[in-house]
Amino acid sequence: MSHLDALMTAEAVESGRGQRTSLLCHRRLAREPLVLVLWQLGAEPFSAAAIGWGTSEADFHSAVAGDPRNRTLSFAALLQLAQDFDVWFEAPSSRRETIKRGKRDVEVATTAPQVVVANGATLALLGRLGRRLAYLPTDGDDPADPALVRLGRHLQFLHNHAHVPGQQLVVVMTELMTGNWATGQSNVERQSLNALDAYIDPPEGMRGFDAAVIAEELSVGPLPRGEDDEKLEPLVQKFNDVRGGETSPAIVGPLLGLIAVHYAPLLQRAWQVVWRCFRREAAFEEAPSCERRWFEDCRAYSSHMDWVELTGGRRRTRKTARQAVRFLHDLESAQERLVSEEALDDPLRMIPYLLDGKAIRGTVLHVDRDHMELATKRNVRRPLVAIACDEPCRMPVGKTLYWTGDPSGPEWRIHAVQNASDGSTVTVKLMTSSPHPIPPPGEAASFSILNTKAPYWRLMPQEDPWTHRTEEEQPGSEHLEDRGGGTP
Amino acid sequence: MIYDEAAVAGAEEVAAAALNDFLSRRGSYGAVVLSAVAGAGKSYFVSAAAHAARREGMRIVVCAPTNEQAFSLVRSIALMNERETVTFYPASKVSLPADIAGIPNVREAREAVGAAHANLLIGTFDKLGDAFARGNLYPVDGLLADESYQADSGRYFGVAGLASTHLLVGDSGQIDPFSTVAMADDWRGLEENPLQTAVGVVARNHPELTSIHRFPITRRLDDRAAAMATAFYPADHHFVPALLPGVREMRLDSSLSRSGVATHLDEALDLAAAGGWAHVELPDAAVLSADPETLETMVALAARLFERRPTLRCERLREWHPLERHRVACVVAHNDQKDLLRLRLDEIGFADVVVNTANKLQGLEYEVVICWHPLAGLTEADEFHADPGRLCVMLTRHRHACIVVGRAGDRVLVESIPPSTPAYLGDDHDPLAEGWRTHQQVFATLAAHRVTV
């Protein structure tokens, strides 16, 4: 957090409504995403009691399990989701195009599916559902529908991919909004989409704080309030009594009515607030770098679909040492690139760097294209640009910087600094003699430590070294469904 | 009498045992770990190990996490092994400092082929790992790794295949590997955790092939500093200073020679000169990380120190000699503290005084250190600030004196109950709780050297 956040938060508190902290939206928001709202039963971690989904607000589908503690009933509800989800999710994979990336040709899907959920807890539940469904046996004496297993594998992929900084296949609304709006709320309070939404845009005549206090009383899932489940309990009890152990759709279907009625307003509440928030964010202009990151998302999606095609999509439950090293490295690279891109795309996001003295802005006073310097053996051209800044410069001579007007371009170095109490003149030196864009005199220019060059790709050895090899199979790699105990 | 001969002899025995252990495992899988405290003389040991390995005809690769550490190894190994060609394999934009490159038996390999045939190759984990992965380096007889508690499992993964026999040297008290990505915590306690230390990963996966030798002395730290350093190492790592008390001395001109200078600064400097430690405690207040008052106090301390013309004598130079500016370091926890301190020191003409974060000063040594306490002004501590590794680095860089600048509230903070912490199966470490204890111990040790402002 920076003092810009502090300032924006103070504005939010004083004005009684949310303050926008970025000019752009830094995630591509699809035209037809799949919004998924889920309600869990009490603390049953691996099933969904009620599910809502659709690719537009009017296109709402839902399913309730009745008693999701029962495997058959739980799967019956999830299957309804799976049938729609799998088709929708897999469709874009069949349309591919070939793109040149550096020296290689890459075949990638022309677009990718985007899932939108209310909050991190919903994403976590999807991850758990994926874990449960992905390893179900599709033959034997109680086979699961293959569509369920496919759903599980797609959910596992999405849950893993969601960790990548800047990714856009899974949009978690609370996260997106927290990044774009300052409200007078703590991190915990911001996990409630309802409360966050209320503070950002309170009803007429109400202050954000008060609107949020009321809104947070209502849950948006996946965990219901105790009192919601207290109302549900007798309904489930009755449902179980009447069906008497039967699980066939013909018998169970007609009995779901009251439970569906119980969940309808809960699903609708979550549904409406997610769409409302999505539309609010989508009204902002998309940041230019979303394009590059979307391409990476499409690549990841295409790889996943290729794997599904090839093997059915089965993966280990835990990463190997090699996979973990690779994944962490990729996450760190993505993170670095993301923060650079966001700050370079959006002047508001650059401000923390200016505050921290990691970026300078000013007006170009003078450009000396012909400045020469002794490199190791000969004199080389090193153009100098002198900038008048209204702040003292905190970075030392020799610090490497990049021009924000050419962030994937060459390095510059601080050549000289003259600090006064109310400003400074900073001279930066281009570290190459080959022609590159240079900010012209009289124009505003910014230099920062941020660049958007392709990150270092860590190459890994072909074989795992002896130090990282272990004798036993990693736990969790026998992927048998665990059905021990407790299912009524 | 300068050295505690018994201690030195004991240390030499441990070193010899570790070395023999390593040499005897030639040709089979094994990792010999030499766990050494700050200032133990690890570089010397690595150089001696390289020497011994080469004498046995072993082809070896030596790696360290950073370029600076690699440069330093090139120098010490080359000087100790004058008849060996020492080959340094840098990343493309890096080259050896001129003074090291100038050593006769040092070569810099610019092409893969030069590196592949070297008998004694030195580089960073990253560079050597990359070269190995590309097939430009072939397995050798031994891998020597410095700062093995700083190298993470991922970096080790890249080079471990270069040899079946490893010698891992490192300081377990300094800063552990970390990541800027929050999700990395999910791997805590699991065997695939990429943020385990190199030592941690091999000891966990192959405990029967890993032997740990604990080096029982420190050369940089004298008795006064070593007493503090025990806070950073496990109770079963017994160590003593090699140097006898009194060998190192620091003198300052009398404080009466100037007026108008705050007495607490002089009091602190006198304490530091006499007892090796001083703790300047500013009044309790909630402040920003780059607090101007703390900043000015550190600047004033540095300025006043030199005003009083400090002179030193020690085991390296028995006559009194002046303290040089570049042998003084200011250590901080945050980059903004570093930037502002650098500016201020430059402003008053102290451009030679070193300023950096603890992360960047791991493994380095100075005569006098002034530190900005990591908890300064915080009303709540988190894992980053409570990290004992950071404190360890700050308090073990100096040969003569260390002055800690902080606020009264810091002590109050760690005297309160530590916050509740999450837990991870397979990982019994609780970094926040352990860090808390360490901070308490450090404040207790500093109590005798405290100056309250």
Added chain:
Amino acid sequence: MQSTDLSERADDLRGRAPRRSPTVRALATISRHTQCGVASAGFAAGVDFGLLLRGTDLVMDFGQSPFAFSRGKTFEAILARDDYEAVFTLLREQLGFAPSDTRAVNLRKGFRRNRVGMSDRAIATQALLSRMVRGDAMAPNLVDGAVFETEVGGVVAHFEADTLAARSGGELYPGEVKSFPVVDGRADPEKLGAALDQASVYALLAMRAVDAVGGDPHLISTKVLLITPRNVGLTPMLSTMQVSRRMERIEELFARVPDVREVGEMLPEGLTFDLVAEAAGNPDGRLEVLGSIAEALGVSYGDSCLADCGLARFCRSRLHAADDPAVCGRAMTRLLPCVATMARALELSHGASPVGREEAVALQLSRARKFYEGALAESA
């Protein structure tokens, strides 16, 4: 005699406010709010904050789902089945319990569900512990529902080991049963931390109890057991974790729970939780009293309060009324040290003259505003 006297003091301090006996959960709650004076005082006086503000707008709802409750019960039933067969299997496989080590005692049955019953269970626990420690051949290997009696803040409290303490001719292992799953070797870190904190309480109390019967406290292992469902179903699995540091922390926590007399002394004359209770009448009046109590004892509102403290909305509302930066979270207070209100922060950002320590923050805020306005202008 002292204890009864203090117990009466606690009753006085609490008055008609709803009661909450000091349980491990209550201890776990205050362990997450160690800087808060009101939280410690409430614990010492045995006040249930979850219910205290009933009848006011600021009451909080921590109602658990009945389904969550039933999952826990179902899992416990699975463990207890066939004389704890599942548990003993795990103990044999992982801790080397002998095949003949299968004696279990259930202290949850056969006692009254009140304070007297708890006290009886504590006595029974003591007796069983004594036998286990002496290596008595017929001593149980498993005690379900052990109760430890101890003094907290001078008042007698009973802690029900929510779970099982096991033994095998050697060490005794305190254990916790939780219904959150361990999936592929991983558990939710917060939940695991909380569970280990609870187990640490039992471990500490068990050590004290063993000591009290003249046994060697080191027989209580500092490695505790955690029994949870494995992966997706309800099959039990056993994990062990070292908790010595957590035990030290809990010990300090116990030591710092204030004596109710101390609390009484810090409160202005006539103020007690009694006047905050629903029976005291007018909600505004009640909240005002609570405000004075908060003023006198000090509070420490932070991000974790809303999750488990019944007074969180009250504290939040109070901070909001005072325009205190703390209402926005701890990170905000770090950025605005010595700035009393958010309105003041705005003033400073507009160039108002800073007073005293405000200077450093004022500079950052006005720079932030300058850059902000510059950025808006640039993109207009």
